[in-house]
Amino acid sequence: MKHLRSVVCGVGSYLPAKVVTNADLEKTVDTSDDWIVQRTGIRQRHIAGEGETTSVLATHAARAALDNAGLTAADIDLIIVATSSPDYTFPSTATQVQAAIGMTHGAAFDIQAVCSGFVFAVTTADKFLVSGSHRRALVIGAETFSRLLDWNDRTTCVLFGDGAGAIVLEAREGAGTIKDRGVLTSHLRSDGRHREKLYVDGGPSTTGTVGHLRMSGRDVFRHAVGMVADVMTDAFAATGTSAEDLDWFVPHQANRRIIDASAEKLGIAPAKIVVTVDRHGNTSAASIPLALAAAVADGRIKPGHLVMIEAMGGGFTWGSALIRW
Ligand code: UT7
Numbered sequence: 001m002k003h004l005r006s007v008v009c010g011v012g013s014y015l016p017a018k019v020v021t022n023a024d025l026e027k028t029v030d031t032s033d034d035w036i037v038q039r040t041g042i043r044q045r046h047i048a049g050e051g052e053t054t055s056v057l058a059t060h061a062a063r064a065a066l067d068n069a070g071l072t073a074a075d076i077d078l079i080i081v082a083t084s085s086p087d088y089t090f091p092s093t094a095t096q097v098q099a100a101i102g103m104t105h106g107a108a109f110d111i112q113a114v115c116s117g118f119v120f121a122v123t124t125a126d127k128f129l130v131s132g133s134h135r136r137a138l139v140i141g142a143e144t145f146s147r148l149l150d151w152n153d154r155t156t157c158v159l160f161g162d163g164a165g166a167i168v169l170e171a172r173e174g175a176g177t178i179k180d181r182g183v184l185t186s187h188l189r190s191d192g193r194h195r196e197k198l199y200v201d202g203g204p205s206t207t208g209t210v211g212h213l214r215m216s217g218r219d220v221f222r223h224a225v226g227m228v229a230d231v232m233t234d235a236f237a238a239t240g241t242s243a244e245d246l247d248w249f250v251p252h253q254a255n256r257r258i259i260d261a262s263a264e265k266l267g268i269a270p271a272k273i274v275v276t277v278d279r280h281g282n283t284s285a286a287s288i289p290l291a292l293a294a295a296v297a298d299g300r301i302k303p304g305h306l307v308m309i310e311a312m313g314g315g316f317t318w319g320s321a322l323i324r325w
Contacts, residue, residue, distance in 0.1 A: 005182025012064025041256025045161025082117025115313025165289025
């Protein structure tokens with residue numbers, strides 16, 4: 001029996017031109033390059049310039065992914081944008097991207113699962129495509145977290161950056177085995193009891209303001225490794241695969257120590273880890289597609305490779321997806 005699979009047929013990304021190094025931050029915040037590198041692995045981050053809103057970054061990434069796939073907006077019938085830093089409370093960032101790429105058919109909407117947003121968006125798009133209701137989806141992670149940061153709070157402002165990444169998923173027939181190309185399995189979780197550990201202290205229905213990101217970093221750190229290890233174990237169990245079968249591990253890029261500890265817990269070889277946190281910082285929902293785009297562009301990820309993506313973030317939310325590229 002034939003199975004529909006959501007196959008990645010294009011990838012693209014966009015980073016704002018402005019780069020802020022740890023040395024730049026030392027001039028305005030009571031911090032040091034040593035502290036940031038040792039605790040997080042971050043050396044620099046990109047920061048959006050005036051007029052570079054989340055939808056602008058997302059549109060650049062979307063166009064790059066369409067070009068990479070050899071497709072146009074006419075070929076897409078679904079756009080999902082994962083973001084927690086939308087241009088406006090509404091309409092969605094996805095509809096702004098839809099208009100910008102000149103698409104008037106199909107459907108476009110946002111998903112909000114903070115740093116796990118891209119994994120949630122891939123999973124959602126996959127459900128649409130394998131149901132047969134839609135044929136090709138643009139799945140985008142895009143953020144301008146620089147605009148949610150309290151630049152006087154050294155415990156958070158050194159961690160985040162701006163950017164966007166996108167993939168095109170296409171429904172294709174597979175054999176129903178793990179040799180198929182496409183999304184093989186995905187596993188989403190959330191637990192709203194952890195709200196206070198990572199949140200924004202404003203919003204339309206509470207303060208009427210945008211608010212600032214607040215995080216109890218140590219608490220988030222404490223939960224992160226166990227949570228992402230759980231959902232990756234679920235992905236291995238669902239597909240009968242193991243860490244040894246992976247070609248690439250493309251985790252959410254929040255902290256090099258969390259990435260390395262998660263890989264070690266699951267026995268994933270260091271050489272298989274794609275790391276961009278040093279150059280991008282934590283770009284929340286954009287971090288995984290930015291890392292995927294980097295590893296495709298430099299020739300590491302190739303068609304047929306087995307790629308694990310995973311993330312954990314505010315809510316808490318967490319999730320994994322295993323993709324045969
Ligand atoms: O993407 C969503 C998920 N988010 C995450 O995954 C983030 C998870 N958390 C982390 O990555 C880490 O907890 C941090 C990088 C945020 C912090 O690292 P840590 O090793 O947990 O440090 P800490 O919060 O325990 O702070 C250690 C010390 C404190 O000083 P005292 O109290 O020991 O005197 C902080 O005040 O480091 C101090 N500190 C800083 N020092 C220099 C905190 N921020 C800074 C800073 N520069 N920017």
